[in-house]
Amino acid sequence: MSDQALYLPAAAGSLFILQRLALDNLPPPPGDAQGAIRDSLTQAAGAQNTDLLLLVPPFADEMNNARRMYSALCRALLEQGISSLMFDLYGTGDSEGEFGQADWQIWLDDLKRVLDYAQQQLGFQRIHLLGLRSAALLIADYLAQTPDPAIQQILFWQPLLRGDALLRQFLRLRVAANIMLKPENQNETVETLRALARQQGHIEVAGYDISKQLLEQLDALSLQQSLLQAPRIPLIHWMELGGNVSPATVELIERLGAKSVSLRFHELPGKPFWLNAESELDQRLIQHSVQCVKAALNA
Amino acid sequence: MSNTVQEVKQLLDDTLELGDRVQEFDESTLLLGDLPELDSMAVVTLVTAIEDQYGVLVEDDEISAETFETLGNLVAFVDQKLNA
Numbered sequence: 001m002s003d004q005a006l007y008l009p010a011a012a013g014s015l016f017i018l019q020r021l022a023l024d025n026l027p028p029p030p031g032d033a034q035g036a037i038r039d040s041l042t043q044a045a046g047a048q049n050t051d052l053l054l055l056v057p058p059f060a061d062e063m064n065n066a067r068r069m070y071s072a073l074c075r076a077l078l079e080q081g082i083s084s085l086m087f088d089l090y091g092t093g094d095s096e097g098e099f100g101q102a103d104w105q106i107w108l109d110d111l112k113r114v115l116d117y118a119q120q121q122l123g124f125q126r127i128h129l130l131g132l133r134s135a136a137l138l139i140a141d142y143l144a145q146t147p148d149p150a151i152q153q154i155l156f157w158q159p160l161l162r163g164d165a166l167l168r169q170f171l172r173l174r175v176a177a178n179i180m181l182k183p184e185n186q187n188e189t190v191e192t193l194r195a196l197a198r199q200q201g202h203i204e205v206a207g208y209d210i211s212k213q214l215l216e217q218l219d220a221l222s223l224q225q226s227l228l229q230a231p232r233i234p235l236i237h238w239m240e241l242g243g244n245v246s247p248a249t250v251e252l253i254e255r256l257g258a259k260s261v262s263l264r265f266h267e268l269p270g271k272p273f274w275l276n277a278e279s280e281l282d283q284r285l286i287q288h289s290v291q292c293v294k295a296a297l298n299a
Numbered sequence: 300m301s302n303t304v305q306e307v308k309q310l311l312d313d314t315l316e317l318g319d320r321v322q323e324f325d326e327s328t329l330l331l332g333d334l335p336e337l338d339s340m341a342v343v344t345l346v347t348a349i350e351d352q353y354g355v356l357v358e359d360d361e362i363s364a365e366t367f368e369t370l371g372n373l374v375a376f377v378d379q380k381l382n383a
Contacts, residue, residue, distance in 0.1 A: 061340065169343055172362065176339035176346075179364045180331065189359035206339065244351060275344045276316055 008087075010113045012106045013096030017114065019085040020074045021122070051152070051297050052124035053077055053084040056111065058274065059134040059166060059218075060208055063092065066132050066274045073130070073286050082293055083124065087114050100202055100209035104141075104217035111142050119150055126150060128293050132157040133274055134166050140226035143233060153235040153296050155289055158272070161248055163221030167194075173206040224252050228259065235262040237292045239285065241270035264292075303381075307374050310352065314344045326371030331364055342367060355380040 004021065007014040055070045057063040074084040088095040089110050091102035118124050127150050131139045136159030143151075160166055171190045178185040188196075197203040197212045204210075227233060238253065245267065256263050268288060273279035304326070312321040315336040330337055337345075345367075346357050357380070366376045 169347055172343045172346065172359070173339050175359050175362050176342035179342070179362060179367075180339060183364075186363075191359075246351065271313060275314065275340075278316065 007096075008113060008117055010090065011109050012090045012101070015090065015096075015110055015114065016088045016094035017085060017117070018074075018087070019083070019122075020078045021083040022078055022081045023083070050124060051082060051126045051128065051293070052118050052122070053082065053128045053130055053293055054114065054118060055084065055086045056129060056131040056135040056139055057087070057089055057092065058132045058160075060092075060170065061206070062133050062274045063088075065277045065279070068279075069273055069281060069286070070132070072281050072283075073289055076286050076290050077293065080290060080294060082290075082297070085114070085118060098209070100211055103211060103213045104221075107138060108142055108145070111138060112146065115148065115150070124150075126152045126298065128152050128155065128296065130155040130157070130289065131159070133160045134163075136160060137163055137166075137221045137223055137226070140223050140230070141221065143230040144226040147230075147232040149232070151234050153237065153292070154233075155237045155239065155292055157239050157285070157289075158241055158274075159223060159238065159249075161223045161246075161252060163218040166221075167215060167218050170205055170208075170210070171203075174204075177206065224255065227252075227256060227261065233261050235264070235296070237264050237266060237289075239266040239268060239288065241268055241272065241282070241285065243267065243269065303374050303378050304370070306352070307370065307377055310345065310348050311370075314348055315341055324370050326369065326374065328370045330369060330373065331367035337367070349377060349380075353377065353381060355383075 004019050006017050006019070008017050053074075055074070057070075058066060070086055074086060077084050087110075089102065090106045091097040091099040095110075097106075115127060118127055127148075129139050129151055131154070136156045139154060139156075142148075143154075168190055171193045174193060175188055175190065178188055193203055193205075194215070197210070197215050200212070202209055202211045203215070233256075236256070240249065253263060253265055266288065268284055270282045270285055271279065273282055308321045308324055311317060311324070311330075315334065317334075317336065331342075342362065346362060349355065350357055361376065366372055
Protein backbone atom coordinates (compact mmCIF):
# COMPACT_ATOMS: atom_id res chain seq x y z
CA MET A 1 0.00 0.00 0.00
CA SER A 2 2.54 2.59 -1.03
CA ASP A 3 3.02 5.40 -3.49
CA GLN A 4 4.84 4.21 -6.55
CA ALA A 5 6.43 6.60 -8.98
CA LEU A 6 7.56 5.43 -12.38
CA TYR A 7 8.20 6.57 -15.92
CA LEU A 8 6.07 5.19 -18.70
CA PRO A 9 7.52 5.31 -22.21
CA ALA A 10 5.28 7.22 -24.59
CA ALA A 11 5.56 8.51 -28.15
CA ALA A 12 7.01 11.96 -27.53
CA GLY A 13 8.63 11.41 -24.15
CA SER A 14 8.28 9.35 -21.00
CA LEU A 15 5.42 10.16 -18.67
CA PHE A 16 5.71 10.52 -14.93
CA ILE A 17 3.16 8.33 -13.19
CA LEU A 18 2.24 8.24 -9.50
CA GLN A 19 0.14 5.26 -8.57
CA ARG A 20 -1.36 4.21 -5.28
CA LEU A 21 -2.43 0.62 -5.58
CA ALA A 22 -4.50 -1.13 -2.97
CA LEU A 23 -3.13 -4.58 -3.41
CA ASP A 24 -1.91 -7.06 -0.88
CA ASN A 25 0.61 -8.33 -3.35
CA LEU A 26 2.42 -6.10 -5.76
CA PRO A 27 2.03 -7.29 -9.37
CA PRO A 28 4.88 -9.32 -10.86
CA PRO A 29 7.55 -7.19 -12.55
CA PRO A 30 6.83 -6.14 -16.15
CA GLY A 31 8.03 -8.58 -18.75
CA ASP A 32 5.69 -11.32 -17.59
CA ALA A 33 3.04 -12.45 -20.03
CA GLN A 34 0.14 -10.04 -19.78
CA GLY A 35 -2.20 -12.88 -19.01
CA ALA A 36 -0.22 -13.88 -15.95
CA ILE A 37 -0.41 -10.37 -14.53
CA ARG A 38 -4.13 -10.13 -15.10
CA ASP A 39 -4.81 -13.51 -13.55
CA SER A 40 -2.72 -12.88 -10.49
CA LEU A 41 -4.46 -9.58 -9.88
CA THR A 42 -7.97 -10.91 -10.30
CA GLN A 43 -7.14 -13.61 -7.80
CA ALA A 44 -5.93 -11.03 -5.32
CA ALA A 45 -8.07 -9.52 -2.54
CA GLY A 46 -11.53 -8.93 -3.92
CA ALA A 47 -13.51 -7.01 -6.47
CA GLN A 48 -12.02 -3.65 -5.67
CA ASN A 49 -8.80 -4.61 -7.36
CA THR A 50 -10.40 -4.52 -10.77
CA ASP A 51 -11.26 -0.81 -10.44
CA LEU A 52 -8.91 2.13 -10.78
CA LEU A 53 -9.48 5.89 -10.70
CA LEU A 54 -7.33 7.64 -13.27
CA LEU A 55 -6.92 11.36 -12.55
CA VAL A 56 -6.35 13.44 -15.66
CA PRO A 57 -4.38 16.64 -15.10
CA PRO A 58 -5.72 20.08 -16.06
CA PHE A 59 -3.80 22.71 -17.95
CA ALA A 60 -0.72 24.56 -16.77
CA ASP A 61 -1.03 26.29 -13.40
CA GLU A 62 -4.44 24.81 -12.68
CA MET A 63 -2.64 21.51 -12.18
CA ASN A 64 0.06 22.99 -9.99
CA ASN A 65 -2.64 24.38 -7.77
CA ALA A 66 -4.78 21.25 -7.84
CA ARG A 67 -2.15 18.63 -7.27
CA ARG A 68 -2.76 18.62 -3.52
CA MET A 69 -6.46 17.95 -4.03
CA TYR A 70 -5.73 15.16 -6.49
CA SER A 71 -3.28 13.57 -4.04
CA ALA A 72 -5.70 13.94 -1.16
CA LEU A 73 -8.39 12.17 -3.17
CA CYS A 74 -5.97 9.36 -3.98
CA ARG A 75 -5.15 8.92 -0.31
CA ALA A 76 -8.84 8.92 0.63
CA LEU A 77 -9.49 6.26 -2.00
CA LEU A 78 -6.63 4.15 -0.76
CA GLU A 79 -8.16 4.18 2.72
CA GLN A 80 -11.19 2.56 1.12
CA GLY A 81 -9.06 0.00 -0.65
CA ILE A 82 -9.41 1.68 -4.04
CA SER A 83 -6.45 2.15 -6.36
CA SER A 84 -5.68 5.32 -8.27
CA LEU A 85 -3.19 6.79 -10.64
CA MET A 86 -2.06 10.34 -11.41
CA PHE A 87 0.25 11.37 -14.21
CA ASP A 88 1.81 14.39 -15.89
CA LEU A 89 1.23 15.13 -19.55
CA TYR A 90 4.17 15.49 -21.91
CA GLY A 91 6.05 18.72 -21.27
CA THR A 92 4.45 19.30 -17.89
CA GLY A 93 5.25 18.44 -14.30
CA ASP A 94 7.79 15.66 -13.99
CA SER A 95 7.21 14.14 -17.41
CA GLU A 96 9.77 14.47 -20.16
CA GLY A 97 9.63 17.12 -22.81
CA GLU A 98 9.31 20.88 -23.07
CA PHE A 99 5.96 22.57 -22.79
CA GLY A 100 6.75 24.45 -25.98
CA GLN A 101 6.92 21.13 -27.83
CA ALA A 102 3.64 19.85 -26.49
CA ASP A 103 0.50 19.63 -28.54
CA TRP A 104 -2.98 18.27 -28.14
CA GLN A 105 -2.37 15.13 -30.23
CA ILE A 106 0.55 14.20 -28.01
CA TRP A 107 -1.61 14.72 -24.94
CA LEU A 108 -4.43 12.59 -26.34
CA ASP A 109 -1.91 9.89 -27.04
CA ASP A 110 -0.52 10.25 -23.50
CA LEU A 111 -3.96 9.59 -22.07
CA LYS A 112 -4.38 6.56 -24.26
CA ARG A 113 -0.98 5.20 -23.20
CA VAL A 114 -1.75 5.61 -19.53
CA LEU A 115 -5.12 3.90 -20.01
CA ASP A 116 -3.42 1.03 -21.85
CA TYR A 117 -0.83 0.77 -19.08
CA ALA A 118 -3.52 0.62 -16.39
CA GLN A 119 -5.40 -2.12 -18.21
CA GLN A 120 -2.68 -4.20 -19.82
CA GLN A 121 0.21 -3.87 -17.43
CA LEU A 122 -1.55 -3.32 -14.12
CA GLY A 123 -4.56 -5.46 -14.98
CA PHE A 124 -7.37 -3.05 -14.04
CA GLN A 125 -10.37 -3.83 -16.20
CA ARG A 126 -12.63 -1.07 -14.93
CA ILE A 127 -11.36 2.49 -15.14
CA HIS A 128 -13.00 5.56 -13.66
CA LEU A 129 -11.77 8.88 -15.02
CA LEU A 130 -11.61 12.15 -13.13
CA GLY A 131 -10.86 15.56 -14.61
CA LEU A 132 -10.70 18.98 -13.06
CA ARG A 133 -11.46 22.05 -15.22
CA SER A 134 -9.62 21.81 -18.57
CA ALA A 135 -8.94 18.10 -18.03
CA ALA A 136 -12.61 17.60 -18.91
CA LEU A 137 -11.82 18.81 -22.43
CA LEU A 138 -9.09 16.20 -22.82
CA ILE A 139 -11.29 13.41 -21.47
CA ALA A 140 -14.20 14.42 -23.70
CA ASP A 141 -12.05 14.69 -26.80
CA TYR A 142 -10.58 11.27 -26.06
CA LEU A 143 -14.08 9.81 -25.73
CA ALA A 144 -15.11 11.46 -28.97
CA GLN A 145 -12.41 9.51 -30.75
CA THR A 146 -12.17 6.26 -28.83
CA PRO A 147 -15.05 4.16 -27.60
CA ASP A 148 -13.35 2.59 -24.60
CA PRO A 149 -15.55 0.02 -22.88
CA ALA A 150 -13.20 -0.19 -19.90
CA ILE A 151 -14.25 3.31 -18.79
CA GLN A 152 -17.03 2.93 -16.23
CA GLN A 153 -17.78 6.52 -15.39
CA ILE A 154 -16.37 10.03 -15.45
CA LEU A 155 -16.13 12.52 -12.64
CA PHE A 156 -15.90 16.13 -13.77
CA TRP A 157 -14.83 18.74 -11.25
CA GLN A 158 -16.07 22.16 -12.41
CA PRO A 159 -15.49 21.33 -16.07
CA LEU A 160 -14.36 24.03 -18.41
CA LEU A 161 -16.67 24.18 -21.40
CA ARG A 162 -14.50 25.80 -24.03
CA GLY A 163 -10.88 25.83 -25.02
CA ASP A 164 -11.04 29.42 -26.19
CA ALA A 165 -12.08 30.54 -22.71
CA LEU A 166 -9.08 28.69 -21.33
CA LEU A 167 -6.84 30.36 -23.84
CA ARG A 168 -8.25 33.78 -23.11
CA GLN A 169 -7.55 33.34 -19.40
CA PHE A 170 -4.07 32.15 -20.21
CA LEU A 171 -3.21 34.95 -22.62
CA ARG A 172 -4.69 37.44 -20.23
CA LEU A 173 -1.93 36.53 -17.80
CA ARG A 174 0.47 38.30 -20.11
CA VAL A 175 -1.83 41.29 -20.43
CA ALA A 176 -2.09 41.44 -16.66
CA ALA A 177 1.66 41.00 -16.20
CA ASN A 178 2.23 43.87 -18.61
CA ILE A 179 0.29 46.32 -16.49
CA MET A 180 2.56 45.59 -13.61
CA LEU A 181 5.94 44.97 -15.15
CA LYS A 182 6.03 46.08 -18.78
CA PRO A 183 4.08 49.23 -19.38
CA GLU A 184 5.78 49.40 -22.77
CA ASN A 185 3.61 46.42 -23.74
CA GLN A 186 0.39 48.14 -22.72
CA ASN A 187 -1.04 47.68 -26.18
CA GLU A 188 -0.90 43.92 -26.06
CA THR A 189 -4.32 42.38 -26.01
CA VAL A 190 -5.47 38.78 -26.22
CA GLU A 191 -6.09 39.35 -29.93
CA THR A 192 -2.66 40.79 -30.66
CA LEU A 193 -1.05 37.99 -28.67
CA ARG A 194 -2.90 35.42 -30.75
CA ALA A 195 -1.60 37.15 -33.88
CA LEU A 196 1.88 37.30 -32.42
CA ALA A 197 1.78 33.57 -31.76
CA ARG A 198 0.74 32.89 -35.35
CA GLN A 199 3.56 35.09 -36.57
CA GLN A 200 6.30 33.84 -34.25
CA GLY A 201 5.16 30.22 -34.10
CA HIS A 202 4.98 30.41 -30.33
CA ILE A 203 4.38 32.81 -27.47
CA GLU A 204 5.63 33.20 -23.94
CA VAL A 205 3.06 33.55 -21.20
CA ALA A 206 3.58 33.43 -17.46
CA GLY A 207 6.78 31.46 -17.87
CA TYR A 208 5.19 28.98 -20.25
CA ASP A 209 6.26 28.76 -23.88
CA ILE A 210 3.11 27.85 -25.78
CA SER A 211 3.32 26.80 -29.42
CA LYS A 212 1.04 28.25 -32.06
CA GLN A 213 -0.08 24.69 -32.75
CA LEU A 214 -1.23 24.05 -29.19
CA LEU A 215 -2.85 27.46 -29.08
CA GLU A 216 -4.93 26.71 -32.18
CA GLN A 217 -5.83 23.24 -30.95
CA LEU A 218 -7.00 24.58 -27.59
CA ASP A 219 -9.00 27.30 -29.28
CA ALA A 220 -11.00 24.71 -31.16
CA LEU A 221 -12.01 22.60 -28.16
CA SER A 222 -15.60 22.40 -27.09
CA LEU A 223 -16.85 20.13 -24.33
CA GLN A 224 -20.29 20.13 -25.90
CA GLN A 225 -19.03 19.19 -29.32
CA SER A 226 -16.83 16.37 -28.01
CA LEU A 227 -19.49 14.88 -25.79
CA LEU A 228 -22.20 15.06 -28.43
CA GLN A 229 -19.91 13.42 -30.96
CA ALA A 230 -18.74 10.59 -28.72
CA PRO A 231 -20.06 7.18 -29.78
CA ARG A 232 -20.27 6.06 -26.19
CA ILE A 233 -20.41 8.17 -23.04
CA PRO A 234 -20.27 6.41 -19.69
CA LEU A 235 -22.06 7.85 -16.65
CA ILE A 236 -20.94 11.41 -15.88
CA HIS A 237 -20.84 12.83 -12.38
CA TRP A 238 -20.72 16.58 -12.97
CA MET A 239 -19.65 18.46 -9.86
CA GLU A 240 -19.84 22.23 -9.53
CA LEU A 241 -18.64 24.29 -6.59
CA GLY A 242 -19.80 27.51 -5.10
CA GLY A 243 -23.27 28.04 -6.46
CA ASN A 244 -22.75 30.23 -9.52
CA VAL A 245 -23.52 27.64 -12.16
CA SER A 246 -23.17 29.30 -15.54
CA PRO A 247 -26.12 29.34 -17.95
CA ALA A 248 -23.87 27.65 -20.51
CA THR A 249 -23.30 24.74 -18.14
CA VAL A 250 -27.00 24.38 -17.46
CA GLU A 251 -27.71 24.41 -21.17
CA LEU A 252 -25.08 21.78 -21.94
CA ILE A 253 -26.36 19.49 -19.21
CA GLU A 254 -29.90 19.82 -20.58
CA ARG A 255 -28.65 19.04 -24.05
CA LEU A 256 -26.83 15.94 -22.82
CA GLY A 257 -29.99 14.86 -21.02
CA ALA A 258 -31.93 15.23 -24.24
CA LYS A 259 -29.45 12.88 -25.86
CA SER A 260 -30.01 10.34 -23.08
CA VAL A 261 -26.54 10.72 -21.65
CA SER A 262 -26.49 9.44 -18.06
CA LEU A 263 -25.50 12.37 -15.95
CA ARG A 264 -25.71 13.23 -12.26
CA PHE A 265 -25.30 16.88 -11.41
CA HIS A 266 -23.84 17.72 -8.01
CA GLU A 267 -23.79 21.25 -6.69
CA LEU A 268 -21.52 21.56 -3.70
CA PRO A 269 -20.55 24.55 -1.60
CA GLY A 270 -16.87 25.28 -1.97
CA LYS A 271 -14.19 27.60 -3.21
CA PRO A 272 -12.29 27.47 -6.52
CA PHE A 273 -9.26 25.72 -5.03
CA TRP A 274 -7.58 25.45 -8.44
CA LEU A 275 -6.94 29.20 -8.45
CA ASN A 276 -4.61 29.13 -5.53
CA ALA A 277 -1.70 26.90 -4.58
CA GLU A 278 -2.36 27.44 -0.89
CA SER A 279 -6.07 26.63 -0.84
CA GLU A 280 -7.48 24.53 1.93
CA LEU A 281 -8.36 21.02 0.91
CA ASP A 282 -12.03 20.63 0.07
CA GLN A 283 -12.83 17.53 2.10
CA ARG A 284 -16.48 17.58 1.12
CA LEU A 285 -15.60 17.30 -2.56
CA ILE A 286 -13.10 14.56 -1.80
CA GLN A 287 -15.55 12.47 0.20
CA HIS A 288 -18.29 13.03 -2.33
CA SER A 289 -16.01 11.81 -5.09
CA VAL A 290 -14.94 8.77 -3.08
CA GLN A 291 -18.62 7.88 -2.66
CA CYS A 292 -19.23 8.16 -6.40
CA VAL A 293 -16.38 5.77 -7.11
CA LYS A 294 -17.45 3.34 -4.38
CA ALA A 295 -21.00 3.30 -5.69
CA ALA A 296 -19.82 2.10 -9.07
CA LEU A 297 -17.36 -0.59 -8.05
CA ASN A 298 -18.10 -3.76 -9.94
CA ALA A 299 -21.73 -2.65 -10.29
CA MET B 300 -23.57 51.32 -4.31
CA SER B 301 -22.47 49.86 -1.00
CA ASN B 302 -23.69 46.49 -2.21
CA THR B 303 -21.07 46.48 -4.91
CA VAL B 304 -18.37 47.37 -2.40
CA GLN B 305 -19.29 44.37 -0.27
CA GLU B 306 -19.51 42.08 -3.28
CA VAL B 307 -16.15 43.19 -4.64
CA LYS B 308 -14.59 42.74 -1.20
CA GLN B 309 -15.98 39.22 -1.18
CA LEU B 310 -14.58 38.55 -4.63
CA LEU B 311 -11.18 39.79 -3.48
CA ASP B 312 -11.35 37.55 -0.44
CA ASP B 313 -12.41 34.50 -2.46
CA THR B 314 -9.77 35.04 -5.10
CA LEU B 315 -6.86 36.09 -2.96
CA GLU B 316 -7.73 34.29 0.28
CA LEU B 317 -7.27 37.46 2.30
CA GLY B 318 -9.14 36.23 5.34
CA ASP B 319 -10.34 38.87 7.75
CA ARG B 320 -8.11 41.61 6.36
CA VAL B 321 -10.62 42.41 3.65
CA GLN B 322 -13.07 43.62 6.30
CA GLU B 323 -10.82 46.58 7.00
CA PHE B 324 -10.64 47.64 3.34
CA ASP B 325 -12.32 50.82 2.23
CA GLU B 326 -12.49 52.61 -1.09
CA SER B 327 -9.10 54.20 -0.60
CA THR B 328 -7.32 50.92 0.09
CA LEU B 329 -4.48 50.42 -2.37
CA LEU B 330 -4.60 47.15 -4.26
CA LEU B 331 -2.19 46.73 -7.20
CA GLY B 332 1.37 47.03 -6.08
CA ASP B 333 0.37 47.06 -2.45
CA LEU B 334 -1.24 43.68 -1.95
CA PRO B 335 1.43 41.03 -2.43
CA GLU B 336 -1.27 38.49 -3.27
CA LEU B 337 -2.38 40.53 -6.27
CA ASP B 338 -0.03 39.16 -8.90
CA SER B 339 -0.89 38.76 -12.58
CA MET B 340 -2.52 35.39 -11.97
CA ALA B 341 -4.72 36.95 -9.31
CA VAL B 342 -5.63 39.85 -11.60
CA VAL B 343 -6.79 37.44 -14.28
CA THR B 344 -8.68 35.36 -11.75
CA LEU B 345 -10.36 38.46 -10.40
CA VAL B 346 -11.34 39.62 -13.88
CA THR B 347 -12.78 36.19 -14.67
CA ALA B 348 -14.63 36.13 -11.35
CA ILE B 349 -16.14 39.55 -12.10
CA GLU B 350 -17.20 38.35 -15.54
CA ASP B 351 -18.74 35.16 -14.16
CA GLN B 352 -20.52 36.85 -11.29
CA TYR B 353 -21.95 39.82 -13.18
CA GLY B 354 -22.27 38.30 -16.63
CA VAL B 355 -20.17 41.03 -18.21
CA LEU B 356 -17.24 40.96 -20.60
CA VAL B 357 -14.07 42.76 -19.62
CA GLU B 358 -12.06 44.18 -22.52
CA ASP B 359 -8.30 43.86 -22.48
CA ASP B 360 -7.77 47.60 -22.31
CA GLU B 361 -9.90 47.69 -19.18
CA ILE B 362 -7.33 45.48 -17.50
CA SER B 363 -5.22 48.43 -16.54
CA ALA B 364 -3.19 49.62 -13.60
CA GLU B 365 -5.80 52.28 -12.98
CA THR B 366 -8.68 49.82 -12.64
CA PHE B 367 -6.86 47.93 -9.94
CA GLU B 368 -5.19 50.82 -8.19
CA THR B 369 -7.64 51.06 -5.30
CA LEU B 370 -10.74 49.27 -4.09
CA GLY B 371 -12.72 52.37 -4.99
CA ASN B 372 -11.46 52.26 -8.58
CA LEU B 373 -12.32 48.59 -8.88
CA VAL B 374 -15.81 49.11 -7.48
CA ALA B 375 -16.38 52.05 -9.83
CA PHE B 376 -15.27 49.87 -12.72
CA VAL B 377 -17.73 47.11 -11.79
CA ASP B 378 -20.55 49.62 -11.36
CA GLN B 379 -19.78 51.12 -14.72
CA LYS B 380 -19.90 47.66 -16.37
CA LEU B 381 -23.21 46.91 -14.69
CA ASN B 382 -24.75 50.13 -15.86
CA ALA B 383 -23.31 50.03 -19.36
